[in-house]
Amino acid sequence: xxxxxxxxxxxxxxxxxxxxxxxxxxxxxxxxxxxxxxxxxxxxxxxxxxxxxxxxxxxxxxxxxxxxxxxxxxxxxxxxxxxxxxxxxxxxxxxxxxxxxxxxxxxxxxxxxxxxxxxxxxxxxxxxxxxxxxxxxxxxxxxxxxxxxxxxxxxxxxxxxxxxxxxxxxxxxxxxxxxxxxxxxxxxxxxxxxxxxxxxxxxxxxxxxxxxxxxxxxxxxxxxxxxxxxxxxxxxxxxxxxxxxxxxxxxxxxxxxxxxxxxxxxxxxx
Amino acid sequence: xxxxxxxxxxxxxxxxxxxxxxxxxxxxxxxxxxxxxxxxxxxxxxxxxxxxxxxxxxxxxxxxxxxxxxxxxxxxxxxxxxxxxxxxxxxxxxxxxxxxxxxxxxxxxxxxxxxxxxxxxxxxxxxxxxxxxxxxxxxxxxxxxxxxxxxxxxxxxxxxxxxxxxxxxxxxxxxxxxxxxxxxxxxxxxxxxxxxxxxxxxxxxxxxxxxxxxxxxxxxxxxxxxxxxxxxxxxxxxxxxxxxxxxxxxxxxxxxxxxxxxxxxxxxxxxxxxxxxxxxxxxxxxxxxxxxxxxx
Numbered sequence: 001x002x003x004x005x006x007x008x009x010x011x012x013x014x015x016x017x018x019x020x021x022x023x024x025x026x027x028x029x030x031x032x033x034x035x036x037x038x039x040x041x042x043x044x045x046x047x048x049x050x051x052x053x054x055x056x057x058x059x060x061x062x063x064x065x066x067x068x069x070x071x072x073x074x075x076x077x078x079x080x081x082x083x084x085x086x087x088x089x090x091x092x093x094x095x096x097x098x099x100x101x102x103x104x105x106x107x108x109x110x111x112x113x114x115x116x117x118x119x120x121x122x123x124x125x126x127x128x129x130x131x132x133x134x135x136x137x138x139x140x141x142x143x144x145x146x147x148x149x150x151x152x153x154x155x156x157x158x159x160x161x162x163x164x165x166x167x168x169x170x171x172x173x174x175x176x177x178x179x180x181x182x183x184x185x186x187x188x189x190x191x192x193x194x195x196x197x198x199x200x201x202x203x204x205x206x207x208x209x210x211x212x213x214x215x216x217x218x219x220x221x222x223x224x225x226x227x228x229x230x231x232x233x234x235x236x237x238x239x240x241x242x243x244x245x246x247x248x249x250x251x252x253x254x255x256x257x258x259x260x261x262x263x264x265x266x267x268x269x270x
Numbered sequence: 271x272x273x274x275x276x277x278x279x280x281x282x283x284x285x286x287x288x289x290x291x292x293x294x295x296x297x298x299x300x301x302x303x304x305x306x307x308x309x310x311x312x313x314x315x316x317x318x319x320x321x322x323x324x325x326x327x328x329x330x331x332x333x334x335x336x337x338x339x340x341x342x343x344x345x346x347x348x349x350x351x352x353x354x355x356x357x358x359x360x361x362x363x364x365x366x367x368x369x370x371x372x373x374x375x376x377x378x379x380x381x382x383x384x385x386x387x388x389x390x391x392x393x394x395x396x397x398x399x400x401x402x403x404x405x406x407x408x409x410x411x412x413x414x415x416x417x418x419x420x421x422x423x424x425x426x427x428x429x430x431x432x433x434x435x436x437x438x439x440x441x442x443x444x445x446x447x448x449x450x451x452x453x454x455x456x457x458x459x460x461x462x463x464x465x466x467x468x469x470x471x472x473x474x475x476x477x478x479x480x481x482x483x484x485x486x487x488x489x490x491x492x493x494x495x496x497x498x499x500x501x502x503x504x505x506x507x508x509x510x511x512x513x514x515x516x517x518x519x520x521x522x523x524x525x526x527x528x529x530x531x532x533x534x535x536x537x538x539x540x541x542x543x544x545x546x547x548x549x550x551x552x553x554x555x556x557x558x559x560x561x562x563x564x565x566x
Contacts, residue, residue: 008286014409097478117563118482135475150479151286196480 047106048073048202048233049094053168054103056089063089065261067103073201077230078244080266081258084156087237090258091204094235095244096120096129112159125153128195132207136179142166142190143175149198161196164237169193169223185216192223202233209243217243226252287472287489293465297458301501301546302508306452308447309509309539315443316538322445323434325429332425335364335395339419347417348393354412357398360404363564367394392419418434453555454498454546462494462557471566477562487558491551502543510539 047070056064063086071077079087093105095114105112107123115123129151136145144168147159160201166172169189173247174182182190188208195203206222209217221243228234228251238244247253255266335355339347348366354363367375368388372394376384406424413420466473476486513530531538 009477089315095478118484121477121480121482129478135471135478137472138290140285144285148286148475149479152476152479175389198480270533 005193005246006208047071048108048234049186050106051093051100052104052106054100054105056086056095056098058089058094058103062167064093064258064259064263066261067266069145069256069263070234071202073233076225076234076247076253077236078247078255079235079239079258079263080244080252080255083239085258086260086261087239088206090263091129091206091235091237094202094204095124095129125149125198126201128192128200128203129202130188130191130195130205130208134191136187136190141178142171142182143174145179146190146193146197148194155200165193165197170219180186182210185213185220188212188220191222192220196227196232200232202235204228205234205236205238207238208236209238209240218246221247222250271411278421284419284477284489286493287486287493292470293461294493296549297461298501298504300454300457300461301550302505303500304338304450304457305437305505305542305546306509306512308450308542309506309513309558311443311446311450312515312539312542313501313531315440316531316535317446318436318439320532322433325436326433328417329398333397333399334423334425334534335397336392336421336423337417337419338392338421341390343419345519347419350416351395351420351503354409355417356385358404358412360399360402362400363398365396367396399494414473429473431556451545451549454552455549458494458498458550458553459557460489462554463561465490465494466558466561473562473565483559483562486562487555490558491554492555495547497553499543499547502546504544506539510536 008026038183051069053066054064054140056150067090078111079090081087084188087096093100094107095126096105096107096115099105099112101121108116108126110119112120140148141181142167143159143162147156147162150156151159163175169192171186171189171193179190184269192203192208193203195205203224208220208224212220217240224234224236225234225247234248244255254264257266335351337344337347337351350364352364355361372391373382373384373386375394406422410422447484473486510531516530
């Protein structure tokens with residue numbers, strides 16, 4: 001059922017059959033459903049990340065089991081769950097750092113198992129990742145770190161908006177600073193700037209506010225909400241319920257919860 | 271990732287990987303040392319080749335007739351042998367060695383004051399073939415008929431093992447060059463692996479932001495290739511200076527003083543830095559792509 005709901009959240013469902021089943025179950029007017037599908041297809045977008053019956057095993061046992069969901073373009077999701085429940089693993093599966101031990105993951109309509117290493121690299125250019133422990137090249141100044149995705153993509157000339165970007169994340173004055181000299185909050189915002197500089201379709205954030213005070217957390221959340229309003233798909237792994245409540249006040253965010261190795265759509269009470 | 275592209279400066283790609291420090295310095299030193307040795311192996315190989323060619327070509331065209339006869343018949347048989355040789359097709363020239371020449375031949379063993387007159391030494395006749403060569407068996411039969419004390423020695427018995435030895439020496443020289451190349455490749459692979467392992471975090475970040483393996487590898491490959499090239503250039507120059515400082519080749523020095531380069535042969539060692547660069551390119555590229563698959 002959750003899969004169906006998430007399918008409907010997408011702007012275009014590549015597999016129409018669940019929609020028909022959904023329509024039959026809820027006795028929707030077939031004409032209305034056709035119109036809806038037509039509208040969805042007309043928008044020309046598909047689910048950016050799709051999991052079909054995905055499982056992931058570590059050496060010690062199964063961490064995720066039978067996970068099926070789709071993240072629609074432009075959607076805003078939180079992923080919650082206790083520590084060690086598999087939030088980071090789920091995110092790593094989302095950008096193909098890990099491969100599922102069972103099931104099928106599709107990124108931008110391409111199955112990850114069929115991707116070559118070069119394909120994975122190209123796919124990651126469409127996915128911005130913000131880690132809790134933001135990793136930078138410590139020997140290079142902030143500007144070079146932020147523009148790193150452009151550099152590796154051979155687009156190092158496209159940095160004209162860099163000043164605006166650094167200003168947007170409040171790091172305009174620290175352009176030449178080296179990463180080790182930045183505070184936790186500054187590193188998080190720098191990581192966000194690096195994640196968005198390529199104009200990715202998806203932004204994944206793993207506990208982005210884990211090391212930040214509430215004020216800085218809100219500032220980062222505001223940036224992510226702004227990105228979502230620009231059409232970016234956002235997925236944030238966090239256990240900060242206050243942050244989620246704050247976000248839900250600003251944007252139509254959905255909450256996914258990892259419970260007993262499965263991912264479920266959380267209710268209104270979180 | 272192609273070799274010419276590697277040599278093109280790419281400041282951005284170079285900067286993303288921190289300086290490799292000891293690993294890169296080790297590469298330069300290894301390349302210099304190995305190329306220094308390679309210059310000598312190359313000189314040995316080329317000199318052996320020259321020696322083998324000389325022995326097989328020049329000695330093949332000469333032979334000796336040795337006449338052992340009683341003193342009163344020696345002059346008679348010598349004249350008969352010279353007459354037979356003069357009439358033999360394929361013999362370009364023949365002459366009897368003088369007493370002084372025979373003394374010079376024996377001097378290394380018996381000293382310069384050897385009383386030649388008191389010794390029953392055979393008369394030696396030097397024979398030079400023309401390009402067609404003579405019929406050895408026919409000549410032996412004619413000599414046996416005209417001068418019973420004459421023995422034809424066409425040098426085959428001792429020339430063959432010498433030429434064989436020189437050829438083996440040449441082969442060993444080339445084999446040494448190959449081994450030097452392999453050792454250099456192995457050392458550079460180890461150094462590149464160490465550099466890659468030390469930069470695992472950098473590589474992880476680069477992969478995270480969408481860098482392809484070829485982009486990451488290029489930064490390492492370029493660095494190690496250039497280090498190996500310049501190290502090999504230094505080693506080559508040092509080796510060539512060493513060869514140039516060796517004594518000149520002369521008859522007394524024999525083979526050892528002939529261990530060097532001659533004429534255009536001096537240009538051959540200049541290829542070694544290029545070969546070292548190729549070895550470093552192949553070794554580092556292979557190491558980088560393998561290590562990248564392990565690390566990320």
